[in-house]
Amino acid sequence: MNPRAKELLDWYDHNARRLPWRTSPQARATGELPDPYRVWLSEIMLQQTTVAAVRSYFERFTSLWPTVYDLAAAPDAQVMGEWAGLGYYARARNLLKCARVVAFDMGGAFPCDPDALQALPGIGPYTAAAITAIAFDRPATVVDGNVERVMARLHDIHTPLPAAKLELTEKAAIVTPQDRPGDYAQAVMDLGATLCTPKNPACGLCPWRVPCRARAEGTAASLPKKTPKKPKPTRFGTVYLARRVDGAFLLERRPDCGLLGGMLGWPGSDWTEGEAPDHSAPIRAEWKTLPAEARHTFTHFHLRLIVRHALVPMDRTPERGSFLMPEEFRPSDLPTLMRKAFDLWQGAA
Structure with a gap:
């Protein structure tokens, strides 16, 4: 040896x-x-x-x-x-x-x-x-x-x-x-x-x-010496928390590929650097914006999300996602980023 x-x-x-x-x-x-x-x-x-x-x-x-x-x-x-x-x-x-x-x-x-x-x-x-x-x-x-x-x-x-x-x-x-x-x-x-x-x-x-x-x-x-890392860029986006009058939440499952792939989350925009990307809300509603952003850091970039929320009547049909009844919804099933948005909404409520 x-x-x-x-x-x-x-x-x-x-x-x-x-x-x-x-x-x-x-x-x-x-x-x-x-x-x-x-x-x-x-x-x-x-x-x-x-x-x-x-x-x-x-x-x-x-x-x-x-x-x-x-x-x-x-x-x-x-x-x-x-x-x-x-x-x-x-x-x-x-x-x-x-x-x-x-x-x-x-x-x-x-x-x-x-x-x-x-x-x-x-x-x-x-x-x-x-x-x-x-x-x-x-x-x-x-x-x-x-x-x-x-x-x-x-x-x-x-x-x-x-x-x-x-x-x-x-x-x-x-x-x-x-x-x-x-x-x-x-x-x-x-x-x-x-x-x-x-x-x-x-x-x-x-x-x-x-x-x-x-x-x-x-x-x-x-030691060890390391090649200096480039500074992380910041990306921006928007998420929508829609709750129906019966307590159901509007959620969608993200595509299998990419960040947070295959996981449940709030519908929202793409994440881009600079100006917020063009997008539309997932359902017609009177949307309000929370004063605080959901912020998260990934390996290669920082992310800042505007959180919009609304109470939706029973007769509205979403263009994206589907409603999940309260007994089927567990915040613990959300990725950390989406849970941060949920916690901000809860705190405001």
């Missing part, structure tokens, strides 16, 4: 984080095996999201759907509603697609091969490597943001990300051991999350402090 890997595993045996989806190194040593379903679920949730944000979602999901069969049988709207707040709803759609493939086409068993895993919906190279190593204890090079930071500092690599990704992955592959690859993958991620942090790294406590070139050069705090 590479001496760097042994140093890190010795540290991990005493310092591993306790996470609801993790099998501890002590439990692994006694023969307890991780549940591939829980490993897969946590990795999908953790994509571009923090452990602190994911923990409660993971516990709620596994309480509602403890097996891949349970998740595969869950209603789409309920899963999407429970996902609200984790962002990237395409991940939630692929989560359901993947669960159904595994449950109905693969007998409930996740494959242990990276290539076979990547053939499943929503699983890319990183997630396939993480599942291979963590769930099945097979050698695979797992490189997330924490690992990139650790490798950049360990080898004092100043090439900015994302250009440095290949070099950092090659460095990570050299250290990845054949023995205990699952524990090692989690160990190097824990190192980045707890000691080799983006700011104020705790170099004095690090098991790799002696071989770390960036520590020796005094450059650790400035």
